[in-house]
Amino acid sequence: MNIEFPPMQATSTPKALKPNWSEPLRIGDRTLPARYCLAPLAGYTQLAFRRVIRELGGLGLATTDLVLATHLLSGHRHSRELIATHPSDQPLSIQIFGGSVGPLVESAKWLVDHGYEGIDLNMGCPMAKVNGAGGGARLMCDAVSARQLVAAVVQAVPVPVTVKMRLGWDRDSLTAPQLARDFEEEGVAAITIHGRTRQQGFQGTVNLEGIAATVAAVKSIPIIGNGDVRTIAEAVHMRKVTQCAAIAIGRGALLDPWIFRKLSDADAGRPIREPTSAEQINFLGRHFELMTEQHGERSCVLFRKFAAWYGARLGIPEELEQRLRLFESEREFAEIVDQIRDQQGTRRSTIATALIKVPNGPVERW
Numbered sequence: 001m002n003i004e005f006p007p008m009q010a011t012s013t014p015k016a017l018k019p020n021w022s023e024p025l026r027i028g029d030r031t032l033p034a035r036y037c038l039a040p041l042a043g044y045t046q047l048a049f050r051r052v053i054r055e056l057g058g059l060g061l062a063t064t065d066l067v068l069a070t071h072l073l074s075g076h077r078h079s080r081e082l083i084a085t086h087p088s089d090q091p092l093s094i095q096i097f098g099g100s101v102g103p104l105v106e107s108a109k110w111l112v113d114h115g116y117e118g119i120d121l122n123m124g125c126p127m128a129k130v131n132g133a134g135g136g137a138r139l140m141c142d143a144v145s146a147r148q149l150v151a152a153v154v155q156a157v158p159v160p161v162t163v164k165m166r167l168g169w170d171r172d173s174l175t176a177p178q179l180a181r182d183f184e185e186e187g188v189a190a191i192t193i194h195g196r197t198r199q200q201g202f203q204g205t206v207n208l209e210g211i212a213a214t215v216a217a218v219k220s221i222p223i224i225g226n227g228d229v230r231t232i233a234e235a236v237h238m239r240k241v242t243q244c245a246a247i248a249i250g251r252g253a254l255l256d257p258w259i260f261r262k263l264s265d266a267d268a269g270r271p272i273r274e275p276t277s278a279e280q281i282n283f284l285g286r287h288f289e290l291m292t293e294q295h296g297e298r299s300c301v302l303f304r305k306f307a308a309w310y311g312a313r314l315g316i317p318e319e320l321e322q323r324l325r326l327f328e329s330e331r332e333f334a335e336i337v338d339q340i341r342d343q344q345g346t347r348r349s350t351i352a353t354a355l356i357k358v359p360n361g362p363v364e365r366w
């Protein structure tokens with residue numbers, strides 16, 4: 001789908017040089033170890049997954065799943081789990097959302113008081129329950145309120161504040177470039193743009209021209225391009241067409257957790273190495289181990305969400321995948337892993353992204 005962007009006025013000062021991808025990226029006072037970031041995928045990209053992905057190398061910034069500001073302030077158990085981190089889980093931004101300034105400001109301050117070093121504001125979520133409360137992509141519809149909200153959070157905390165948004169609400173309301181410029185003036189340190197509108201949901205293809213228009217609209221802050229990057233070629237294409245300063249990858253990290261390492265290797269001119277079967281199985285074991293470190297025996301239940309994904313990725317028989325869905329102890333998990341070592345590859349490995357549920361039907365009812 002091709003969305004035409006209205007021409008943008010030139011910024012008052014000429015734009016600095018194109019982003020230099022061979023230099024480290026700075027977001028406010030933070031320096032990222034790589035320009036490839038993990039886009040949040042609520043329910044998947046929690047602490048254990050972020051840690052195991054970081055161990056593979058090549059990842060710059062990771063961001064938590066979206067956390068409702070009011071829940072965070074009331075000490076809601078799930079929201080506290082979502083912000084759980086570890087010294088190896090750095091650099092990390094906590095993504096907060098909500099429709100009112102007060103709780104967003106207070107939760108940002110609370111996070112900084114508790115040692116967190118980056119705040120990300122969600123203005124991209126298309127879900128009705130998030131938009132209905134005035135948060136997520138709904139914020140992109142009212143430029144004045146969005147600007148005030150962003151300014152209030154930036155002024156309240158000494159750490160970099162970033163924003164994640166879509167191109168706009170729908171094709172008649174492509175507000176990302178103007179908002180990005182406004183937010184930069186208010187002191188936002190970087191902006192991630194998912195190149196779809198809220199109306200599009202996850203349909204169609206990502207609109208790189210829309211991301212490029214946002215890159216052109218700001219003076220100097222990094223714009224992080226996002227959407228549909230699953231391979232080195234797609235990352236190179238996004239960079240070339242949009243001139244973005246970094247790339248955030250969500251579903252592509254589930255399709256191939258080694259994507260960050262591969263991208264960094266490609267940039268450094270190193271050979272691209274596919275993981276061996278043993279490495280893939282070790283990844284599964286390590287993911288569970290890290291989950292257990294955080295959740296104890298409860299991780300047996302929490303890990304079920306990943307059963308279908310690992311089953312497809314590793315190409316294991318249905319019966320073993322089913323056991324991965326039902327196991328009840330660490331000992332049982334170890335037995336299953338032993339069997340996976342013996343039987344991996346007996347079923348054809350399939351495209352794992354197909355298993356990540358994205359809502360369907362009319363976006364208004366999500």
Ligand SMILES: Cc1cc2nc3c(=O)[nH]c(=O)nc-3n(C[C@H](O)[C@H](O)[C@H](O)COP(=O)(O)O)c2cc1C
Nearest residue numbers: 039040041042065066164194227228249250251252
């Ligand atoms: C299951 C799922 C959960 C998501 N959760 C979040 C979230 O918590 N916060 C957010 O900003 N975006 C969220 N997103 C959007 C992604 O971060 C990303 O913008 C989108 O999937 C496009 O990038 P990709 O093609 O690399 O996945 C979610 C997407 C999916 C599919």
